[in-house]
Amino acid sequence: MNDLGRIHRILDANLDRAREGLRVIEEWYRFGLNQSSLAESCKNYRQELARWHRPEFWAARDTAGDVGTELTHPQETQRDDILSLLKANFCRTQEALRVLEEYGKLVDVNLSQAMKQLRYQIYQLESELFANQRQQKLEQAYLYLITMPCPNLFNTVEAALQSGLTLVQYRDKPQTDNNRYEIAQKLCTLCHQYNALFIINDRVDIALAVSADGVHLGQQDMPLPTARKLLGHQRIIGCSTTNPDELERAILGGADYVGVGPVYATPTKAGKPPAGWDYVAYVAQTWHKPWFAIGGIDLSNCETVLGAGVQRIAIVRAIMDAENPGATTQQFLQQLQAK
Numbered sequence: 600m601n602d603l604g605r606i607h608r609i610l611d612a613n614l615d616r617a618r619e620g621l622r623v624i625e626e627w628y629r630f631g632l633n634q635s636s637l638a639e640s641c642k643n644y645r646q647e648l649a650r651w652h653r654p655e656f657w658a659a660r661d662t663a664g665d666v667g668t669e670l671t672h673p674q675e676t677q678r679d680d681i682l683s684l685l686k687a688n689f690c691r692t693q694e695a696l697r698v699l700e701e702y703g704k705l706v707d708v709n710l711s712q713a714m715k716q717l718r719y720q721i722y723q724l725e726s727e728l729f730a731n732q733r734q735q736k737l738e739q740a741y742l743y744l745i746t747m748p749c750p751n752l753f754n755t756v757e758a759a760l761q762s763g764l765t766l767v768q769y770r771d772k773p774q775t776d777n778n779r780y781e782i783a784q785k786l787c788t789l790c791h792q793y794n795a796l797f798i799i800n801d802r803v804d805i806a807l808a809v810s811a812d813g814v815h816l817g818q819q820d821m822p823l824p825t826a827r828k829l830l831g832h833q834r835i836i837g838c839s840t841t842n843p844d845e846l847e848r849a850i851l852g853g854a855d856y857v858g859v860g861p862v863y864a865t866p867t868k869a870g871k872p873p874a875g876w877d878y879v880a881y882v883a884q885t886w887h888k889p890w891f892a893i894g895g896i897d898l899s900n901c902e903t904v905l906g907a908g909v910q911r912i913a914i915v916r917a918i919m920d921a922e923n924p925g926a927t928t929q930q931f932l933q934q935l936q937a938k
């Protein structure tokens with residue numbers, strides 16, 4: 600076989616590889632998420648790849664002589680969950696498209712350009728999938744743990760995660776930036792190990808640096824539209840609100856969720872007067888995305904809060920200061936599920 604034949608062999612293998620990766624992704628859109636439009640996009644991309652698969656590429660195939668068929672990385676034989684399976688197949692597809700783009704330059708510049716375009720489209724598809732996953736996880740989260748500085752921070756958060764917590768915010772006011780960054784990185788890894796969302800309080804830069812799932816902004820923090828420009832639409836932005844004007848701005852700014860409070864005065868946010876139950880009722884009627892009541896909520900008043908039309912709560916001390924943070928998390932989750 601001459602060099603052209605060898606290149607055809609590479610193109611043949613990678614056209615197949617890209618199509619196979621796409622097929623795995625397509626099945627999840629179709630049967631897992633019931634998303635016909637995204638399944639349709641995958642199908643169209645596969646058909647486009649098939650159109651580029653020329654007879655001379657097929658003719659160069661030599662499966663029996665392929666020294667790579669026996670090579671399997673241990674990670675390929677096991678996947679932890681759907682997300683890692685999808686990630687691996689996006690990666691496989693993108694790598695194959697990159698190979699097609701590069702070797703295609705030696706055969707047909709149009710093929711190379713088409714593969715480049717397709718690779719960008721697959722990146723976009725991947726971003727949309729992960730943005731979608733974040734929004735779905737947010738929709739399913741009813742308990743939101745906000746951290747406070749404490750000596751056993753990681754153990755406390757892990758105990759809550761083990762008990763079923765799925766949403767964590769790292770809030771750490773009196774901290775140097777290099778420590779904040781390091782702690783955020785560790786917490787992010789921990790939360791993702793438990794398939795939980797990880798949000799950073801106040802700091803868009805740290806959220807980007809550690810690849811957090813989003814950021815929480817108060818009225819004194821970076822304006823929401825600016826944060827959106829920096830973070831894009833794949834990440835979650837939450838916003839604190841205390842009155843209808845702030846809620847209106849959060850809606851216009853495209854917040855993904857809002858904090859509503861304080862429902863009770865709290866030493867964690869000393870000096871901030873309660874927002875009032877009228878405002879809580881107003882949010883319940885006005886806002887159709889997730890919203891979390893916050894401020895002074897503990898196991899003794901949780902029932903009353905939930906009785907006032909609240910479905911989701913954000914907690915600092917009642918879990919972070921608890922003697923048994925795992926058991927307390929479980930008790931909150933049970934009360935929320937009972938509603």
Ligand SMILES: Cc1ncc(COP(=O)(O)OP(=O)(O)O)c(N)n1
Nearest residue numbers: 800815816817818839858891893913
């Ligand atoms: C879920 C949630 N709601 C409200 C807040 C408070 O944010 P902010 O007003 O910016 O105050 P600080 O937390 O920065 O002191 C929050 N963090 N989370």
Ligand SMILES: Cc1nc(C(=O)O)sc1CCOP(=O)(O)O
Nearest residue numbers: 860861865867868894895915916
């Ligand atoms: C961080 C924060 N923000 C609030 C707001 O109303 O915006 S209340 C609050 C503190 C909540 O802490 P705890 O659960 O310990 O009372």
Ligand SMILES: [Mg+2]
Nearest residue numbers: 801816817820
């Ligand atoms: Mg803030």
